[in-house]
Amino acid sequence: xxxxSIIPIKGLPEVKKGDDLASMTFDLINKSRNEIKDNxxxxxxxxxxxxxxxxxxxxxxxxFEDLIKSETKQIIRKxxxxxxxxxxxxxxxxxxxxxxxxxxxxxxxxxPEDPNKSAHKFRSQIETSSGKTVAVVISDTFGxxxxxxxxxxxxxxxxxxxxxNYIGKFDSFNNExxxxxxxTIDEIASAAxxxxxxxxxxxxxxxxxxxxxxxxxxxxLLIRDDQEDFxx
Amino acid sequence: xxxxSIIPIKGLPEVKKGDDLASMTFDLINKSRNEIKDNxxxxxxxxxxxxxxxxxxxxxxxxFEDLIKSETKQIIRKxxxxxxxxxxxxxxxxxxxxxxxxxxxxxxxxxPEDPNKSAHKFRSQIETSSGKTVAVVISDTFGxxxxxxxxxxxxxxxxxxxxxNYIGKFDSFNNExxxxxxxTIDEIASAAxxxxxxxxxxxxxxxxxxxxxxxxxxxxLLIRDDQEDFxx
Numbered sequence: 001x002x003x004x005s006i007i008p009i010k011g012l013p014e015v016k017k018g019d020d021l022a023s024m025t026f027d028l029i030n031k032s033r034n035e036i037k038d039n040x041x042x043x044x045x046x047x048x049x050x051x052x053x054x055x056x057x058x059x060x061x062x063x064f065e066d067l068i069k070s071e072t073k074q075i076i077r078k079x080x081x082x083x084x085x086x087x088x089x090x091x092x093x094x095x096x097x098x099x100x101x102x103x104x105x106x107x108x109x110x111x112p113e114d115p116n117k118s119a120h121k122f123r124s125q126i127e128t129s130s131g132k133t134v135a136v137v138i139s140d141t142f143g144x145x146x147x148x149x150x151x152x153x154x155x156x157x158x159x160x161x162x163x164x165n166y167i168g169k170f171d172s173f174n175n176e177x178x179x180x181x182x183x184t185i186d187e188i189a190s191a192a193x194x195x196x197x198x199x200x201x202x203x204x205x206x207x208x209x210x211x212x213x214x215x216x217x218x219x220x221l222l223i224r225d226d227q228e229d230f231x232x
Numbered sequence: 233x234x235x236x237s238i239i240p241i242k243g244l245p246e247v248k249k250g251d252d253l254a255s256m257t258f259d260l261i262n263k264s265r266n267e268i269k270d271n272x273x274x275x276x277x278x279x280x281x282x283x284x285x286x287x288x289x290x291x292x293x294x295x296f297e298d299l300i301k302s303e304t305k306q307i308i309r310k311x312x313x314x315x316x317x318x319x320x321x322x323x324x325x326x327x328x329x330x331x332x333x334x335x336x337x338x339x340x341x342x343x344p345e346d347p348n349k350s351a352h353k354f355r356s357q358i359e360t361s362s363g364k365t366v367a368v369v370i371s372d373t374f375g376x377x378x379x380x381x382x383x384x385x386x387x388x389x390x391x392x393x394x395x396x397n398y399i400g401k402f403d404s405f406n407n408e409x410x411x412x413x414x415x416t417i418d419e420i421a422s423a424a425x426x427x428x429x430x431x432x433x434x435x436x437x438x439x440x441x442x443x444x445x446x447x448x449x450x451x452x453l454l455i456r457d458d459q460e461d462f463x464x
Contacts, residue, residue: 003237003239004426006236006238014404076462092378100407101407103405104405145378146463147455148454153379171333173335180333187383187426191422191426195236201403210426231309231463
């Protein structure tokens with residue numbers, strides 16, 4: 001493995017419902033000194049995907065609590081104002097992933113209906129425009145059990161194997177590796193966050209130089225089945 | 233924020249008890265075409281830190297289960313062979329962080345006694361040798377609640393603020409950010425893992441180009457207090 005670059009894509013205008021994110025991104029890269037290369041991985045924050053897909057809700061019309069209910073499959077924990085919920089997609093996060101920051105006042109932003117579909121659409125368009133093979137990860141910022149602070153996770157993906165599997169391979173001592181499956185797209189989402197400052201809001205980054213496996217599987221693969229989970 | 237590089241440091245010989253990791257790393261970088269720059273963040277896998285600090289245990293002398301007990305403050309979950317334990321450092325992970333891969337057969341490797349101290353020592357030595365200001369993160373690969381696959385986490389750090397705090401800052405819509413604290417050193421550990429392939433075992437990477445806050449705080453800051461945690 002050689003060096004990997006994390007490249008922030010700056011200058012995207014404010015995204016509105018109906019905007020074509022892939023075209024906007026392609027134009028922005030073409031106008032800058034950057035170019036798209038084969039095997040670039042585009043990491044896109046959920047916020048701009050949700051905005052382009054019309055997932056904003058007016059808090060003068062809807063109660064925040066009702067929005068949370070509408071997005072929730074199961075309440076996992078509730079303490080005071082804090083609700084940790086499993087979303088209809090299967091993500092476990094605060095407020096079912098609904099956000100009130102980086103959006104106009106009195107608005108709330110829901111997660112995309114189908115982040116894998118959003119990732120796939122973005123990838124197809126970029127591949128058609130650029131003639132390059134790329135992958136896409138849609139990221140969101142969630143808290144974790146046991147550890148303070150939030151990190152970015154992959155909530156959707158296209159064109160990249162979500163997991164790098166070392167099971168059955170051998171380490172340098174010729175021990176067979178039994179339990180190492182790396183959630184590569186979560187690590188990619190976290191890596192991209194390092195160039196996406198929350199306050200100045202850089203919503204897209206390219207990870208370049210990672211040798212990844214292409215795949216038809218998507219981020220859904222990372223959601224653990226309830227019966228296999230110890231912490232529900 | 234500009235581009236960030238993740239640079240694998242290749243060619244480290246097999247690490248043995250008593251080895252001086254910082255000197256070995258410094259020599260390796262000097263011999264290669266790389267050089268150490270100000271604000272480089274060294275990410276070092278726990279395995280080589282533990283090996284250099286003599287944390288290998290002979291499984292002909294010790295029962296694996298007894299080693300787990302000796303490292304455990306609290307058993308969090310147990311199902312069949314799988315034990316999820318809180319280590320004496322406060323990490324919640326399988327087998328109290330004890331590993332049987334990337335080590336000679338019939339050996340097990342415990343976590344470092346004090347990973348923050350290990351990080352601090354490595355940083356001091358590199359800073360003295362190179363004359364540059366650097367930061368250090370010691371990483372390990374853990375599973376997570378709710379999601380399949382493992383990612384790298386920061387178990388020790390020195391010279392870098394573990395959390396980037398946006399609370400009280402304002403987003404581009406002039407909303408005050410209330411709840412965004414990014415666990416930057418965990419994201420750094422995950423980013424570094426992308427160049428550290430498990431089977432060929434690259435144990436050190438440099439993250440270059442990240443504008444980070446220097447700090448006297450360390451990775452202990454990321455451990456959530458029991459009474460604040462919903463998932464114990």
